[in-house]
Amino acid sequence: MPSLENNYVIRASNLKKSFGDFTAVDGIDFTVTKGESFGLLGPNGAGKSTTMRMISATMERTSGELEILGLDPKQRAPQIRSHLGVVPQQDHLDNELTVADNLYIYGRYFGLSRKYLKPKMEELLDFVQLQEKRNEKTESLSGGMKRRLTIARGLINEPEILMLDEPTTGLDPQARHILWDRLFRLKEDGVTLILTTHYMDEAEQLCDRLVVMDGGKIMAEGSPSGLIAQYSSKEVLELRFGSNLNADMAPKLEAYGDRLEILPDRILVYCADAEAVLEKVNHDGLKPMTSLVRRSSLEDVFLRLTGRTLVE
Numbered sequence: 001m002p003s004l005e006n007n008y009v010i011r012a013s014n015l016k017k018s019f020g021d022f023t024a025v026d027g028i029d030f031t032v033t034k035g036e037s038f039g040l041l042g043p044n045g046a047g048k049s050t051t052m053r054m055i056s057a058t059m060e061r062t063s064g065e066l067e068i069l070g071l072d073p074k075q076r077a078p079q080i081r082s083h084l085g086v087v088p089q090q091d092h093l094d095n096e097l098t099v100a101d102n103l104y105i106y107g108r109y110f111g112l113s114r115k116y117l118k119p120k121m122e123e124l125l126d127f128v129q130l131q132e133k134r135n136e137k138t139e140s141l142s143g144g145m146k147r148r149l150t151i152a153r154g155l156i157n158e159p160e161i162l163m164l165d166e167p168t169t170g171l172d173p174q175a176r177h178i179l180w181d182r183l184f185r186l187k188e189d190g191v192t193l194i195l196t197t198h199y200m201d202e203a204e205q206l207c208d209r210l211v212v213m214d215g216g217k218i219m220a221e222g223s224p225s226g227l228i229a230q231y232s233s234k235e236v237l238e239l240r241f242g243s244n245l246n247a248d249m250a251p252k253l254e255a256y257g258d259r260l261e262i263l264p265d266r267i268l269v270y271c272a273d274a275e276a277v278l279e280k281v282n283h284d285g286l287k288p289m290t291s292l293v294r295r296s297s298l299e300d301v302f303l304r305l306t307g308r309t310l311v312e
Contacts, residue, residue: 009034009161009192010055014064017050024050026216027064034160037183037193039203039210041298043306046213048196049165055194056163057081069160082110085159089166091150095139099130099149102138107156117156124152128182144175151182162186164195168202180205200299212305219305224298231304232296233258233270237277239288240266252286261304270296 010032017025025047032038040048053059054066057073057080066073068080093102100121107117125131128148138146147167154162167183168176183206187193197203203210204224211221220227237257241249243265250262257271271277274293281288 006031007034008032008067009069010038010194011067012065015051015054015061015066016063017047017054017059018062023216025054025061028211028213028216028218030211030218030221032192032194034192035187035190037187037195037206037208039207040194040196040213041200041203041210041302042213045215046306047216048213051213052163052165052194052196056084056086082157083160085154085157085162087147087150087154087162087164087167089169091146093138093146093149093153095137098135098137099141100125100134102149103153103156106153110157112157120156120158124155127155127185128152129178142175144171144178147171147175147179148182151179155186159191161192161194164193166197167195168197168199176202200297200302204298212302214306220301227301228296228298231301234272234296235270235274236294236296236300237269237271237274237281238266238292238294239269239281240290241286241288249286253281256281268300270300 008031010030012028012030014027014029015025016023016027028047028051040051042048050059054061054073055068057068057077060074069083071080073080094105097105103121103124104117107120112120125134128151130145130149130152133141133145138149141149151164151167164183168179171179180202183193193206195206207224209221209223210227212219212227220231222230239249239253240246246265246267247262250260250267253260253267253269256277257269259270261268261270269277278291278293281291
């Protein structure tokens with residue numbers, strides 16, 4: 001592989017992808033450093049999946065510059081793909097094969113030798129905690145086990161970059177935390193992670209840095225904590241007065257925080273000290289039906305930047 005400028009494994013400059021008159025990715029710039037965990041966040045149709053396909057060298061860009069591991073995917077796509085691991089949103093495992101055979105046959109598709117695959121399979125089955133299931137057909141596995149097997153499959157060629165599309169969608173909390181632990185360990189071993197996720201807590205847990213996309217453009221970029229500090233307040237007070245009263249109560253709350261957000265079911269007061277604001281609200285006799293004090297989260301940032309309109 002060529003040497004990496006500034007240790008960047010991915011570099012995009014004015015990257016665009018159009019389908020006829022529709023522009024899916026509209027001139028974005030970003031870099032990813034070796035060993036970093038980098039997230040792509042955005043609502044449906046934001047351009048995340050198209051960006052992932054261009055990074056994985058399975059879709060050509062319309063214009064702009066893109067380098068993966070120092071190579072241009074327009075000229076060196078097969079070479080780039082040989083250094084990538086992909087964990088798609090859908091597992092696409094062969095349910096008629098055993099856990100071990102799913103790994104073995106996938107490795108053979110890569111042209112990997114039997115001599116290499118035998119010990120590598122054992123290593124990966126240990127890593128994803130599926131040794132005891134090695135001889136069972138995958139159709140009998142739980143959703144969390146299938147996701148771990150899919151990650152093991154994506155690691156069969158010892159990739160420098162592992163790409164994960166919605167890695168924990170549909171999993172219960174216990175399975176999500178097991179999967180997070182496996183991804184943390186990969187990062188500790190120096191594997192670069194690129195992921196999309198709809199779970200803001202997952203992005204906060206896993207991403208060193210992320211971009212928020214909307215309409216094919218990058219709306220914001222930074223660490224989760226940096227984005228929260230830049231686009232939100234330290235704390236949030238959630239107040240419910242009843243669906244028919246929230247809009248009427250909002251003008252009375254304008255002076256209580258840095259910013260208000262009025263939702264159909266509640267009012268969010270963004271402030272530095274939510275407990276103090278709640279005490280003042282009660283002291284002034286505004287009497288919310290329910291209240292909740294919490295810290296500001298990446299979800300507050302995401303919804304402020306991309307809006308709360310449901311995108312199908």
